Amino acid sequence: MMGSRVQVFLLVISIQILLVAAQTNEDFAVLKSLKDVWDNTPRNWEGSDPCGNGWVGIQCTNSRVTAITLGSIGLTGNLSGDLQLLSELQILDLSYNKGLTGPLPASIGSLKKLTNLILVGCGFSGPIPSAIGSLPRLLILSLTSNSFTGPIPPEIGHLSNLFWLDLADNMLSGRLPVSDGTTPGLDMLVNMKHFHFGKNQLAGTIPPKLFSPNMSLIHVLFEDNNFSGSIPSTLGLVQSLEVLRLDRNLLTGPVPSNLNNLVHVSELYLSNNQLSGSLPNLTGMNVLNYVDMSNNTFDESEIPLWFSTLQPLTTLKMENTQLKGQVPVSLFSLPLLQTVVLRNNQLNGTLDVGSSHSDQLQLIDFQNNFIVDYDEGGGFKNKLILAGNPICRETGQTKTYCDIQQSNSTSYSTPQKNCVPSGCRINQISSPNCVCAYPYTGNLSFRAPSFSDLGNSSIYTSLEESLMNSFRLHQLPVDAVSLSNPTKNADDYLVLRLESFPSGEDRFNRTGISAVAFVLSNQTFKPPHNFGPFVFNANSYGYFAESTGHHKSSNTGIIIGAAAGGSVLLLLALLVGIYAFRQKRRAEIADKQNNPFAAWDPRKDSGDVPQLKGARSFSFEELKKCTNSFSEANVIGSGGYGQVYKGVLHSGRLVAVKRAQRGSMQGGLEFKTEIELLSRVHHKNVVSLVGFCFEHDEQMLVYEYIPNGSLKESLSGKSGIRLDWTRRLRIAIGAARGLQYLHELANPPIIHRDIKTNNILLDERLTAKVADFGLSKLMGDPEKGHVTTQVKGTMGYMDPEYYMTQQLTEKSDVYSFGVVMLELITARQPIEKGKYIVREVKQYMDKTKLLYNLQEILDPSILVTPLKGLEKFVDLALSCVEDAGAERPKMGDVVKEIENIMQIAGLNPNADSASTSSSYEAVSKGYDHPYSDESLFVYSGTFPPSKIEPQ
Ligand SMILES: *[C@@H]1O[C@H](CO)[C@@H](O)[C@H](O)[C@H]1NC(C)=O
Ligand SMILES: *[C@@H]1O[C@H](CO)[C@@H](O)[C@H](O)[C@H]1NC(C)=O
Ligand SMILES: *[C@@H]1O[C@H](CO)[C@@H](O)[C@H](O)[C@H]1NC(C)=O
Ligand SMILES: *[C@@H]1O[C@H](CO)[C@@H](O)[C@H](O)[C@H]1NC(C)=O
Ligand SMILES: *[C@@H]1O[C@H](CO)[C@@H](O)[C@H](O)[C@H]1NC(C)=O
Numbered sequence: 010m011m012g013s014r015v016q017v018f019l020l021v022i023s024i025q026i027l028l029v030a031a032q033t034n035e036d037f038a039v040l041k042s043l044k045d046v047w048d049n050t051p052r053n054w055e056g057s058d059p060c061g062n063g064w065v066g067i068q069c070t071n072s073r074v075t076a077i078t079l080g081s082i083g084l085t086g087n088l089s090g091d092l093q094l095l096s097e098l099q100i101l102d103l104s105y106n107k108g109l110t111g112p113l114p115a116s117i118g119s120l121k122k123l124t125n126l127i128l129v130g131c132g133f134s135g136p137i138p139s140a141i142g143s144l145p146r147l148l149i150l151s152l153t154s155n156s157f158t159g160p161i162p163p164e165i166g167h168l169s170n171l172f173w174l175d176l177a178d179n180m181l182s183g184r185l186p187v188s189d190g191t192t193p194g195l196d197m198l199v200n201m202k203h204f205h206f207g208k209n210q211l212a213g214t215i216p217p218k219l220f221s222p223n224m225s226l227i228h229v230l231f232e233d234n235n236f237s238g239s240i241p242s243t244l245g246l247v248q249s250l251e252v253l254r255l256d257r258n259l260l261t262g263p264v265p266s267n268l269n270n271l272v273h274v275s276e277l278y279l280s281n282n283q284l285s286g287s288l289p290n291l292t293g294m295n296v297l298n299y300v301d302m303s304n305n306t307f308d309e310s311e312i313p314l315w316f317s318t319l320q321p322l323t324t325l326k327m328e329n330t331q332l333k334g335q336v337p338v339s340l341f342s343l344p345l346l347q348t349v350v351l352r353n354n355q356l357n358g359t360l361d362v363g364s365s366h367s368d369q370l371q372l373i374d375f376q377n378n379f380i381v382d383y384d385e386g387g388g389f390k391n392k393l394i395l396a397g398n399p400i401c402r403e404t405g406q407t408k409t410y411c412d413i414q415q416s417n418s419t420s421y422s423t424p425q426k427n428c429v430p431s432g433c434r435i436n437q438i439s440s441p442n443c444v445c446a447y448p449y450t451g452n453l454s455f456r457a458p459s460f461s462d463l464g465n466s467s468i469y470t471s472l473e474e475s476l477m478n479s480f481r482l483h484q485l486p487v488d489a490v491s492l493s494n495p496t497k498n499a500d501d502y503l504v505l506r507l508e509s510f511p512s513g514e515d516r517f518n519r520t521g522i523s524a525v526a527f528v529l530s531n532q533t534f535k536p537p538h539n540f541g542p543f544v545f546n547a548n549s550y551g552y553f554a555e556s557t558g559h560h561k562s563s564n565t566g567i568i569i570g571a572a573a574g575g576s577v578l579l580l581l582a583l584l585v586g587i588y589a590f591r592q593k594r595r596a597e598i599a600d601k602q603n604n605p606f607a608a609w610d611p612r613k614d615s616g617d618v619p620q621l622k623g624a625r626s627f628s629f630e631e632l633k634k635c636t637n638s639f640s641e642a643n644v645i646g647s648g649g650y651g652q653v654y655k656g657v658l659h660s661g662r663l664v665a666v667k668r669a670q671r672g673s674m675q676g677g678l679e680f681k682t683e684i685e686l687l688s689r690v691h692h693k694n695v696v697s698l699v700g701f702c703f704e705h706d707e708q709m710l711v712y713e714y715i716p717n718g719s720l721k722e723s724l725s726g727k728s729g730i731r732l733d734w735t736r737r738l739r740i741a742i743g744a745a746r747g748l749q750y751l752h753e754l755a756n757p758p759i760i761h762r763d764i765k766t767n768n769i770l771l772d773e774r775l776t777a778k779v780a781d782f783g784l785s786k787l788m789g790d791p792e793k794g795h796v797t798t799q800v801k802g803t804m805g806y807m808d809p810e811y812y813m814t815q816q817l818t819e820k821s822d823v824y825s826f827g828v829v830m831l832e833l834i835t836a837r838q839p840i841e842k843g844k845y846i847v848r849e850v851k852q853y854m855d856k857t858k859l860l861y862n863l864q865e866i867l868d869p870s871i872l873v874t875p876l877k878g879l880e881k882f883v884d885l886a887l888s889c890v891e892d893a894g895a896e897r898p899k900m901g902d903v904v905k906e907i908e909n910i911m912q913i914a915g916l917n918p919n920a921d922s923a924s925t926s927s928s929y930e931a932v933s934k935g936y937d938h939p940y941s942d943e944s945l946f947v948y949s950g951t952f953p954p955s956k957i958e959p960q
Pocket of ligand 1: 313
């Protein structure tokens with residue numbers, strides 16, 4: 010009896026083991042079939058255990074193949090139909106193998122677990138199979154730069170998790186599919202963020218049904234196709250949009266008047282269509298950086314004055330758009346303006362650039378207009394072109410602005426870093442560190458940068474840094490990167506040559522190349538924000554040291570063969586196997602308990618156990634329970650990264666749980682770095698991290714719950730809390746102290762980067778707490794005192810010096826804090842109806858008068874009590890928003906001065922704020938919780954992890 014039970018048990022176990030073995034073997038068989046049809050497979054693809062033997066480009070979980078990343082290794086052949094048998098495959102990246110040709114087989118639709126399908130820059134052709142619509146888990150589909158033909162399959166509409174769809178640079182034709190009750194369509198993709206369809210032959214009208222208010226699109230790139238008909242007005246409903254390119258199509262009719270609802274759009278391209286009607290009114294699009302509406306047939310009009318209200322504008326191109334009349338001088342005073350191209354219009358009168366034009370203004374091109382005179386009093390020194398205007402037709406005209414100057418191609422090349430390059434062997438190149446090596450090269454194309462001045466080398470420096478940071482973060486064997494040859498191509502993409510140099514050896518091996526390729530093809534690398542969406546196209550790499558192994562393998566299925574024999578020996582082997590398996594499981598479980606990061610990380614790059622101070626690791630179950638299974642009713646905020654839930658811990662403590670949705674997650678190491686940073690911050694005026702969860706493909710941050718919402722809500726009256734002058738002073742001192750702590754006392758010091766009233770929370774005693782370090786940046790080298798970084802932050806609060814130089818210092822936070830102080834007294838948003846609060850206050854201000862004559866713009870609700878110390882408060886705020894960082898006070902000085910002002914107002918700066926919020930007016934419900942700021946999970950502050958170790 011007993012014996013037979015043991016036998017049955019053993020039999021069950023052994024069958025299970027055999028099943029695992031058989032499946033692994035099946036995966037092996039598939040890879041072997043690929044090896045047979047492909048040339049140039051990695052040499053170590055030998056033996057019969059791809060997982061155990063660590064085949065290059067293959068990653069496994071529990072002995073099943075879960076990822077194939079073989080970018081840029083020179084594979085040739087086509088996609089064998091056997092691929093569909095890899096039933097656990099999640100990631101397939103074969104990018105940059107131009108020799109991979111032929112169709113994409115329909116059987117790819119069987120890879121039910123696939124999340125990332127990335128075939129950038131290969132030679133695939135034929136139609137995109139509709140079976141691609143049966144990959145329910147797909148998040149990223151990138152087929153850029155192949156030769157696909159035919160229509161976009163409507164079945165893609167079934168991919169409800171998809172957020173990245175890049176089909177650009179193919180030969181796709183036909184209409185954009187939308188659903189009609191019986192067939193699916195792209196309109197169903199409400200989680201989609203990126204429609205990148207540029208450089209195809211797509212045609213027909215852009216269907217109005219494609220866009221709806223519940224979409225979360227940020228990039229719509231339809232440039233360089235054959236779309237016709239008019240722009241649908243439904244586009245104006247997609248409030249999340251940040252980049253819109255409809256240029257280089259055949260669009261007609263008027264631009265829908267609700268286009269200016271798209272207040273988050275920073276790059277707008279409508280050029281080279283046949284758009285008509287009146288010039289689109291872009292009033293209110295207050296974050297626009299780049300506008301190109303050239304070559305359309307709009308009604309004749311003068312240059313509208315609202316252009317001068319688009320404060321962040323860097324680039325205005327309105328060539329050949331029937332503009333007439335005098336050019337308003339205010340146009341040139343936009344602070345960030347770099348380029349104005351208004352060629353081929355009917356502008357007349359005298360051109361006056363004014364003396365308040367920005368130093369950044371590099372090019373004014375007014376060729377072929379009717380300008381009769383130029384006022385040189387403005388002292389404009391950079392390139393001006395007036396050829397083809399009456400002013401240049403006078404005989405004997407010798408002004409340089411009358412030459413048609415060839416556009417002077419900008420040259421940039423990453424400089425050598427204080428070293429002398431030595432002679433390199435043929436084909437080797439000297440890296441910026443003066444090491445001779447064979448770099449991995451290719452072109453980075455940015456499809457909508459926010460700038461047009463390509464001559465400013467600091468933008469390339471910031472890109473180099475962010476590339477290197479990303480490579481380091483993913484522990485890639487890259488020693489240095491070099492950028493060169495910035496150019497604008499025919500589609501107005503900024504194209505840069507990228508060379509990545511190997512570390513250690515003089516060349517990459519296949520593992521190194523495909524890992525670097527993946528970080529670029531998978532969009533793991535996030536360039537600085539001003540560069541916008543990008544694509545990398547690699548050149549093939551011909552310098553691998555090892556030759557390839559393309560030998561037929563012979564040892565098929567030893568395990569299956571042996572199993573068929575069923576001998577005593579096998580049983581013994583099984584017993585040993587079971588034991589080893591159990592031990593391994595046990596070790597894994599123990600490991601998991603000690604280190605939550607060991608549990609889940611596809612690339613095992615999460616490093617050591619995180620150094621956490623006070624924050625704890627929560628299990629998924631625990632957080633699920635405390636948020637009532639993440640119920641809708643508990644949602645207190647949401648954003649592109651996912652949602653924030655209110656939760657109650659076992660202990661009764663209230664928390665805010667910020668849960669990243671798929672697609673917003675960061676790498677394990679980034680996540681770890683972030684929570685290490687957050688957990689180290691402890692101050693009364695700073696929101697603290699309670700813990701985190703990192704398992705089951707989940708990333709969550711657990712914060713203390715701050716009941717009274719954000720300062721912004723209180724100022725706007727939304728929260729129902731009335732803030733009088735003394736409460737505002739207390740909030741100011743609290744926030745200032747929080748910030749001083751981050752700058753001066755946190756170890757390492759932290760620059761917040763996104764100080765604004767949304768990020769200052771108020772607890773039940775109205776104590777101010779600084780929140781959301783999503784954009785925070787550690788101070789790099791304290792000697793240097795700044796870090797060069799991609800520009801992030803919020804328009805209106807952003808330090809102009811940081812914006813221009815990309816050099817972030819603590820003084821950038823001081824600037825933002827100055828804006829917050831002005832908001833505190835005026836209750837106006839920093840940019841409201843096109844007016845900038847700093848300028849407004851300065852305009853109204855008259856120091857000889859009571860309250861500096863500011864009554865008109867002060868928040869009426871503070872005017873009811875005497876405003877003791879207000880003038881000093883204004884002085885302090887304005888010193889914080891000085892143009893030059895060096896002239897702004899440090900946060901420590903700001904704290905001292907507010908303490909001083911509080912004493913003038915008869916307050917004790919060290920007393921606690923208030924008794925409890927129940928003495929305040931009721932808190933209204935349903936406001937967006939401030940944790941909902943998107944930034945936390947799009948955190949891109951990547952830096953070498955070693956820098957955040959204590960000391
Ligand atoms: C543009 O739109 C704004 C607000 O939508 C409106 O106030 C303004 O009058 C319009 N300007 C023109 C020239 O139509
Ligand atoms: C406008 O059209 C002309 C002629 O086709 C072309 O040369 C020019 O580059 C176009 N301008 C822009 C800004 O696209
Ligand atoms: C400039 O053009 C406008 C509109 O076409 C016209 O009304 C005006 O008289 C012109 N001014 C001069 C000085 O020619
Ligand atoms: C660029 O233009 C300047 C004058 O505007 C000239 O001195 C210089 O040689 C030009 N550079 C190139 C590379 O053509
Ligand atoms: C490839 O290179 C990396 C580092 O450059 C090295 O760690 C790894 O062992 C190499 N792999 C092979 C298969 O040679």
